[in-house]
Amino acid sequence: MFAAAANYVLLTGPLYYSSLPLWITFLPMLAGIGIYFLKDHWEIARKGCALIVSFLSFIGVVLLFPLSLAGSVSYDLIDFMQMGLFFEVDLIGWIFAFLITLVWFLATVFSFAYMDFEHNRRRYYSFLIFTLGATLGVVMAGDFFTLFLFFELMTLSSFILVIHEQDAESMKAGMLYLYLGIFGGLALLFAIMMLFSATGSVDIVPAIELLGGQRTFIFVCFLIGFGIKAGLVPMHIWLPQAHPVAPSPASALLSGIMIKSGAYGILRVSLILFSSPAELPAPDASYLFILGNVLMWIGIVTMLAGATMALLQTNMKRILAYSSVSQIGYIATGLGVAAFLGIEGGMGFAGAVYHVINHAFFKAGLFMMVGTIYIYTHELELPRLGGMFKKMPLVGITFLVAAFGIAGIPGFNGYPSKTLVHDALLIAIRDYSLISFEVAEKIFVLTSALTICYFIKLFRGVFLGSVPEKLDRDYRLPFSVNAVLGSFALIIIGIGFFPNLILERILVPASEGLNYEGYAMDHLYHFHFFEWPPLEAMLIVVVLAMFIYIPGAYRGWFDWKPPWWLSIYALIYEPITHRILDATCRAGVLVDSSVDSAYDRSGIMARIWCKYIGNFDAGLDRFYEKTSKGARELADRSAEMDSKLDDLYEKTGKGARKLADRSTDMDSALDEAYRKTGETAKKLVNQTSNAERRLDGVYDSVGKKTREEINKMLSEKKKQRFDPAKWTTKNLSFDTLLLVLVLLIVMGVIFYFGRSL
């Protein structure tokens, strides 16, 4: 960072270390915080504090002049926020700082009278003074990081000034201002980050060669960031809403000073960052030519659109706000021309910076004059005003002076700066002779004519005509208001009569760091403002204005209200922001809720699965249960069968035993019978041995009969005991079957043999 800074020093002259820039910046900021803690009714202390602080910072800036003229003043707080806070005031920065402090001081004095009618003065003064510090920080910053820090602070603290009234309209305008301010801040931050990553430093030094392929991107981001603040078309939409709703001194500062911080940033980027100390190769040079052209055309479009819209307004402050847009267009045009002309760009640079100075004075003055009328009449609408020249002659005269200034009438301060920008365009036409520059020049002239037209409209509406009855009373302006308005008029006339003073003493030295040479610079040293060519151009403008205004006012062209849908807000901003926001939110909510419901659903699914598994489990359980029941039944049955079998066996055994017993009985009975028969026979033999022969036949037949009888008897007995029909083979297992079979065989054998006996 410091190596690069040292590089830059070689361009601009010696570097003086002084903590003065730090104090100039921080004193108002600290004082602003301090004022907030003063008690509500300490009116004098509050005003005194504000006055002293704004005066002190003015003195501080004046003290910086000799050093900035000789080189630049720098101071750094190393490592502040890890990047360091680096102040460096060269002459360009000094011009802005001087303007800021001077106009701020006057606005503070004007506030004393104006704000007595307003509420919440403690907050107003606190933020008024705080914003002074932040704005000074922007123009005294030595690198883009510091610049960004103060830029953001300025956006936030000036927001409080914008919404001071706190009614619905100012809140709406304020929110738009804040959102766009933050958006611009982020674009700026992005650009600075890209710059830092490309070059390794955030210094404001010529670095076009280092930027590489992302340079267009960086430039666009810078242009968005600073362009929003400056109010370049199409980023100007907040400006006509926010400037009118603020209290008049704050509007004066917003329009006169704060939008210049955007212009200052564009200047630093387009003329310093996107340039090179050395001769550039052809592709780079043509690249810069394109960038400059783009910037110039944005400026041209801005000036025309602003002037046209100003012509169509009826609210005093809105006219002035659109006029600011238009005037910023002049400044951007000058810067653009300076950027593409390269070393010949001195004229454009001088014109742009000169116009910054002039616009600060006449626009701040105009807002305060309008504000003066507003505090006494509470009217901002042109149709309800009129005849104020008689009631407030001093305001009328100063207003006329400021209007001449902004219209570019020779002898007032707008003339030299517009002439310089115009000459820069002429140089461009001479050098490049492109048709687009011719067109740009024509639009420039047309816009200047329109500027005169809307100021005639404004002046006629407010100061001429008859006084409305409601407002017909005597007005006494306090001295402070007269003094402030008077000093604006004096400054405007002073610069108008001695235009070369500022040009040669300040603007030409300021351009030294920028490598300008050639025709433009030679010409600038002794620029003859009061010669025929510039005066002729001015005359053309005035005549053209008459040709536009007279028929326009006669036919009521300027009362046409552009429909809402035609406004850039309705055409571009609202659809884009709403759609994008809506889409973002919807997409976010959709994704979020779908993830959430995916979880829920997967939970539900899991539960359902669990249910299934549970069912399966229960089924299995039932199955087991059934199986076991079946098994038990089976077991029961087999036990039954077993016992039956057992019974059967037992019975069979018993039967068998009985059978055996019986057969034993029978056997013994037979035995007995045999024995008895034998014994009887023996007895018979013994007894009838004598009558054997006689009775032989008798005995034989008797014996035969007896044996037959016995056999018959026995077989009958057997037939009675064993009845095979009673036996069942059901439920018999094989073994038992076998057993039974064996038994049957045994019995069959016995039976068989028994029968055969």
Add this chain to the structure above:
Amino acid sequence: MGQMTIVAIIIAIVGFPILMTPVIMYSSRISEKLRNTLSVVTSAITFGLTLSLYPFVIGGGEIQVTVFEVLPNLEISLRLDILSFCLAALSSFIWFLCTIYSLDYMAREHACDRYYPVLIFTLGACQGIFFAGDLFSLFVFFELMSLIAYILVIHEETEEALKAGYKYLVMTIIGGLALFFGMIIIFELGGTVSLGVGVIIEETSTLAFLAFICFLIGFGMKAGMFPLHVWLPDAHPVAPSPASALLSGVMLKTGAYGLIRVIFHVFSPELIQSGGWDIVLSVLAVITILLGSAVALTQEDIKRRLAYSSISQLGYVLLGLSILNSNAVIGAVFHIFSHAFMKSVLFLAAGAIIWNTGKRQIADMKGIGRQMPVTMGCFSIAALAMIGIPPLNGFLSKWTLALGALDANMVIYVLVLLVSSLLNALYYLPIIIPAFFDLPGESSHEHHDQHKEIQFNMQDATPSMLSVMVILAFCTLIFGLTPNNIVFTLSRFAAQYLLGGAF
């Protein structure tokens, strides 16, 4: 200090709050005052003990000690290095302040006898996570903290709270199981889960990737990473505000901490990058950032909006971790700090508003800045820090993260950060601007004609609540504004330690 002293201090930091839990529980039977005093004193002592490690840590000290071995190679161990110190100091600081805040806030709540012991126990578990020397101990403390914090979530015991708590619990358990699985894989692959061996896994494999995904699920769950964030916007808003502040401000960070440990000590940044695993993380981080911001925009309940904002902010940390270069890691660690300060203030201030007025809906908060100027002032500072307004700390962390992204040539990440900042602005500004500049209820057309100061009956939160919020808001300012402040230096050292081993 000798090594033994350090180890004793670490054990005390983890053990003391856990030991004090039954004491506090018992003391609530004696008197409420004793219970409250003991709670504050415990958290203060824990914070003090943690701070006493500073000289050792800043001197480059590093300790890895085994306390006892559970199984071979599986142990409960402690570790102290600059990263653990950073997070432990942060968490005990926020805990201390939130405990003080609880005194007045919880006085209107029921079941304080349950609240305080749980609060203090969770502190111990949380410190345990930061001082864990291996994945196993980390897992144990992580589960302990997550499960105990459930009681804080459901404190209100409303149906809503119970539902949110249920969701929290289920997802915590899923996360815990994922962690456990990851840990087992690491143990299988590397034979150890200690964080003290440098790098455990040295080459990519499917299994290692699976482990990485498991850790991503487990820790990402806690950090509110995109597909796993759903519990967060339910659970954080229903808890009592000091608990929400802790949940969002500190406990979310345990997830980020775990991921840092996994990326740098289990795997290595080179491995993560060579395997292309960082792409998974960065894609999820980008979605998380944008999704959180976009959904926050649609929330009408202030605490829900803050919870979604937390999701988006943790996305920044994850993004920094996925970029894995010096600036990005500094940014990630610094954002852990920044977000802890910012989000605690936001939740505490929102809590103070709810406590004081019972208003939860953002639309009802018009003019609340005049009724509670200090509370809303702190809220505004923290909200501006969230948007990334310099010179607050949120800006510094975004700046550092963006530089890291640009160092890695990822312009798209910077765009994501800036878009998210813009969305932050869109959902924070509509809270703070109407709070100060709108009038409640009536239409604000007539008053400016009357030119009078609007008087509100000013009724702010109690001094102890206010002082806590003011201290934290001051931290968001001072740690952005001052050069080389302690927090940024610590973050830088931690990043250097993680990336290069020494600082």
